[in-house]
Amino acid sequence: MKNYDIIIVGAGASGVFLSYELTKRDNKAKVLMIDKGAPLEKRQCPIKKGAKSCLKCTPCHIMNGYGGAGTLSDGKYNITTQFGGDLHNYVGTQEALELMEYVDDVLCSMGGADAKLYSTASSELKTTALRNNLHLLQAKVRHLGTDRNVKILGRVFDYCSSKVDTMFYTTIQDVVKKDDGTFEITTDGGEVMSCKDLVLATGRSGSKWISSICDKMGIGQKRNRVDIGVRVELPAEVFKHITDDVYESKIVYKTDKYNDLVRTFCMNPYGEVVAENTNGIVTVNGHSYADPALRTENTNFALLVSNKFTEPFKDSNEYGESIARLSNMLGGGVLLQRFGDLIKGRRSSTRRMEKCFTRPTLQATPGDLSLVIPKRQLDNIIEMIYALDKIAPGTANEDTLLYGVEVKFYNSKVEVDENLETKVRGMYALGDGSGVTHSLSQASASGVHVGRLLAEKYK
Ligand SMILES: Cc1cc2nc3c(=O)[nH]c(=O)nc-3n(C[C@H](O)[C@H](O)[C@H](O)COP(=O)(O)OP(=O)(O)OC[C@H]3O[C@@H](n4cnc5c(N)ncnc54)[C@H](O)[C@@H]3O)c2cc1C
Structure with a gap:
């Protein structure tokens, strides 16, 4: 059986930024990241290759694989707490904004610096909208575009490859907490692996699965x-x-x-x-x-x-x-x-x-x-x-x-504390899968937040 210190289930924005932070910070953790979708270079929606309509691929290339649902997205990173999730309710508004700014710095250092950063703050549009009973929300937004977004993710993957092992086309089906405090996870191929800390970063496509795991482990959820x-x-x-x-x-x-x-x-x-x-x-x-x-x-x-x-x-x-x-x-x-x-x-x-x-x-x-x-x-x-x-x-x-x-x-809101840790100690839920975030910036920021905590633990 393979043993790791940390296993990350889900290689979406939250999992990717968690792996980035663990790679960047000095620590001795042995880390594995698993995703049910394809590696970055294999991700292509058949519609892009000429299919007339959705072929209902399993798993869907738009939603699954390295970079998660964000990979083939427009790559708009909104730096705001006015929408895109409730991370600020867990880590505080200042910290949430700082984490999102940090994510933006990382994206810029990996090739996003040319992408324009827009702001709604000083916009005349706000006034025009208000005069017509329309309310414009405040945000800074870095628009990477799908093409640049994919290139940046490729660089992040290369950067992390020395530290983080990866497994693709692998779905985690079950999680068991052992008496010694470790976790055993079972893949769809029947392989069992063990870890000390387990991070569930399964996004929207993993919503039913994470709910079933929470139900099984007695972790509260709210969905309305x-x-x-x-x-x-x-x-x-x-x-x-x-x-x-x-x-x-x-x-x-x-x-x-x-x-x-x-x-x-x-x-x-x-x-x-x-x-x-x-x-x-x-x-x-x-x-x-x-x-x-x-x-x-x-x-x-x-x-x-x-x-x-x-x-x-x-x-x-x-x-x-x-x-x-x-x-x-x-x-x-x-x-x-x-x-x-x-x-x-x-x-x-x-x-x-x-x-x-x-x-x-x-x-x-x-x-x-x-x-x-x-x-x-x-x-x-x-x-x-x-x-x-x-x-x-x-x-x-x-x-x-x-x-x-x-x-x-919206995923059920999983009951987590300010560290995004569930009441099952050592098990974390972050990104959109936890219901805490609904956007690239906030999901990525939640990954950085937990990455820092775990890097400290395994220093
Ligand atoms: C087409 C599209 C465009 C979008 N555009 C934007 C945008 O411009 N700006 C923005 O802020 N947001 C956008 N979003 C939303 C954004 O993509 C998500 O908020 C973000 O990706 C959430 O990151 P995450 O890591 O929480 O989850 P995800 O990115 O969904 O990643 C979760 C990963 O977990 C994997 N997984 C799930 N269950 C399992 C399992 N049991 N075992 C193994 N792996 C599993 C999945 O395969 C997936 O790769 C867009 C979404 C889509 C679909």
Whole structure:
């Protein structure tokens, strides 16, 4: 049986930055990082190689493998505690911001320094938005772009390779705490390995798994939120005055009809819409490249409605999954509808799409989102589109494309302390898998935080 001091399950942003910090700091720990996905150089979504629609690969290249869900993403690192997770509630606001700044320094030292750092702080946009009842959240954002992001991850991997052993295409199935305080973990191939400290950094794709481990070990979890919405795609000119200024604008709006909060999320100027497969359910997302040669003519962003549930309902993710499954059932994957068709109460069809001036960047099935998204969320989204039209005229154009559904699943919040350690001593939960973070910056920062603690322990 292989024995390690530290085993990290999951090689996403949190696991990668944990491995970076352990490599950088003087310590004697013997470390292994395991991921169910592919190594960096093998990660490619079949859609990029010409597949017409999502092939439901297991595991999904978008979500799994070295760098995790962040690898083929747009690589937007938002330095803020206003969104992207609650790390500040565990480590303190100052520390959380410092950790995110540190992550940014590391990214810059590995080749990200050329990437522009945007800020919403002094933006005129904030005033214009406020005049229209739209609230712009504050953040600094470093946009790496998918291409640069992959190169940086390659350098981080090389940097850590002398210190951290890696295993890919390996899923951890079980965890047992032994009487001597060590952990034994079992892989899908039946191999058993042991370690003194176990870090669960399994991201969103590992949400069900981490929940089952917590249930088994008596670790508390809370789950009551899921965000549901659509991905909007429109000609880049419509948002150019905003994206040139702040790159990504996180705008929140309270609807008149229901008093619900709707927000823009993950804005990708000149980007592409992509399908993502989480545990067999296909939803929609987006990214963009830093290289101007790879740009498209469109900008895309999500419009999301937050849903928080109260007793007796506990499984908010199941609610989101049911809606996503409905769109998969009707569209065989992602559904696409022109805003004009939605407003006129008719489906989009191949014939109607042929006359559409906005060219979709994702091959999706033209259909009717009102058959999938509940009325309340759909009304909220439509109201927000009209609100955005006031600061970005053209948003409510009939050829604006809506892809559905976009679902932001939130992992159950695992009960952890300020060190992100569970009540099972020596077992840590960090990144998006712990429910503490929902973003690259904060997930990476959580990895650095635990990396420092463990480096000290094994000094
Ligand atoms: C298309 C897309 C675009 C995005 N764009 C942005 C963006 O621009 N900015 C931003 O801030 N955020 C973005 N996000 C979200 C961001 O990627 C995540 O917040 C971040 O990756 C979380 O890091 P993590 O380490 O917690 O988890 P992940 O990156 O999800 O990594 C978890 C890893 O654990 C592995 N794993 C899970 N279970 C097991 C198991 N049982 N055994 C072995 N391995 C396991 C998975 O294979 C995965 O590689 C995007 C996400 C997607 C999908």
